[in-house]
Amino acid sequence: MESYTNLLSQFSGIIWGPAMLVLLVGTGVYLTLGLRxxxxxxxxxxxxxxxxxxKPGDEPGxxxxxxxxxxxxSATVGTGNIAGVATAIAIGGPGAVFWMWITAVVGMATKYGEAVLAVRYREVDRLGRQQGGPMYYIKNGLGPNWRWLAFLFALFGTIAAFGIGNTI
Known part of the structure; x- marks a missing residue:
């Protein structure tokens, strides 16, 4: 069991290491600058x-x-945002607040990009309801060759939903 824990710890270090930090913040900076x-x-x-x-002329729907x-x-703020902030301040002190603000500023452009893609590539189902989100903009925006990635996103999102809400 200890070797399994060590393996997961090493894997977590690779996934959530400096490369991921550079990728996430770098994407935010790129989008912030690109959107001026x-x-x-x-x-x-x-x-x-x-x-x-x-406005008075808006359609009823x-x-x-x-x-x-x-x-x-409601889709963005979760338990990680509450516990994560408290943990960051407890471990990093007041300086953590500064870095949270910096990442929030560049994160706004990333969230904006997500919202624009979700609206641009959404679909209407047979009952007339709008359906959108990452799996739709992967499938519809990147083309049919990336359908597998949209499926994996939906699958892993479903799996993650079983445990993430219970982590606190």
Whole structure:
């Protein structure tokens, strides 16, 4: 059993090591620069749009900007965001807050990219409901040769859902 634990520890060190950090933060920096700091520049517009609500001419099926934000946040904020922040501050001290803010700024562009891709490549099922997300933009955006990756994403997401909520 100890060798299995050591193997998992080594695997975890490779997956969550410096290469993954550079990949995640590097992607965020790349998107932030490519979008010319759009998530920061357009923050005021986003807040105005959020609080104005629906317009009188909107179709009945449209959700309000506030409901759209709450739906996006519910899929993003989880137990890791709560426990992760507390753990980072406990281990890293006040300096951890600075680095969390830096990664949050570049993470906004990454989240924006995810949302745009999800809307761009969503599908309508036979009942007329919108369906989207990473498996759809992998399948529809990258083409049929990447269908296997969309399947793996959905499979691993399902497997992860069984244990992640119970980690605290």
């Amino acid at each position: 700091f759009m998530p920061l520049r357009r923050l005021g517009y986003g807040l105005r749009m959020l609080w104005q609500g629906r 449209d959700i309000s900007p506030f409901n759209a934000l709450m739906t996006a946040l």
